[in-house]
Amino acid sequence: MRYYESLYIVNPNYENDRLDEVMKMVADKLGEYKFSIINHRSWGKKRLAYSIEKHKYGSFILLHFETESVGNLNRFERFMVLQKQILRNQTICLDTKPEMKTEEKQVNESTVNEEKESTTKRTKDVTEDVTEDVTEDVTEDVTEDVTEDVTEQTEEVRE
Numbered sequence: 001m002r003y004y005e006s007l008y009i010v011n012p013n014y015e016n017d018r019l020d021e022v023m024k025m026v027a028d029k030l031g032e033y034k035f036s037i038i039n040h041r042s043w044g045k046k047r048l049a050y051s052i053e054k055h056k057y058g059s060f061i062l063l064h065f066e067t068e069s070v071g072n073l074n075r076f077e078r079f080m081v082l083q084k085q086i087l088r089n090q091t092i093c094l095d096t097k098p099e100m101k102t103e104e105k106q107v108n109e110s111t112v113n114e115e116k117e118s119t120t121k122r123t124k125d126v127t128e129d130v131t132e133d134v135t136e137d138v139t140e141d142v143t144e145d146v147t148e149d150v151t152e153q154t155e156e157v158r159e
Contacts, residue, residue: 001066001067001068001097002066002067002068002070002093003038003064003065003066003093003094003095003096003097003098004064004065004066004067004073004091004092004093004094005062005063005064005091005092005094005098006062006063006064006065006080006089006090006091006092007060007061007062007063007089007090008026008060008061008063008080008086008088008089008090009048009052009058009059009060009061009086009087009088009089010022010058010059010060010061010085010086010087011055011058011059011085011087012045012055012057012058012059013055014059014085019042019059019061022061022083022085022086023040023042023061025083026040026061026063026080027040029076029079030063030065030076033067033072033075033076034067034069034072035065035066035067035072035076036065036066036067037063037064037065038064038065038066038097038098038100039062039063039064039098039100039101040061040062040063040064041061041062041101042059042060042061042062043060043061043062044059044060045057045058045059045060046058046060052087052088053087055087058087058088064094064098066097073091076091077089077091
């Protein structure tokens with residue numbers, strides 16, 4: 001069994017529905033060529049290193065697939081090049097089978113605890129900063145008021 005990774009860049013102006021259509025079209029063509037899809041997911045919109053057809057950004061899609069025969073690989077490459085929606089593509093051969101990725105994030109307890117500690121620390125820092133600022137402002141205001149009162153009382157006593 002041979003394993004391949006194909007990264008292709010789709011027109012960045014496509015909305016999610018149209019992007020899904022392009023991904024489905026590629027998946028259907030893979031099925032037609034008797035390739036088996038392992039992963040097929042969108043990486044999102046990213047800035048390109050150079051402009052391609054006057055686009056500064058592109059929607060990157062990563063595809064992992066496997067096949068027993070490489071006879072249709074050239075036909076698949078040609079299909080990708082001829083698609084107007086696909087700005088660029090590159091397919092490489094992998095040494096090992098890629099891990100199957102799921103869209104759901106797996107959360108473990110250590111990650112949750114680290115996030116809680118981080119949030120608590122940030123909250124504590126913000127609270128200390130705000131408390132210092134408010135304390136300084138209140139102290140200045142009270143000091144000014146007391147100074148004015150004492151000055152007024154002193155003048156009244158002198159009179």
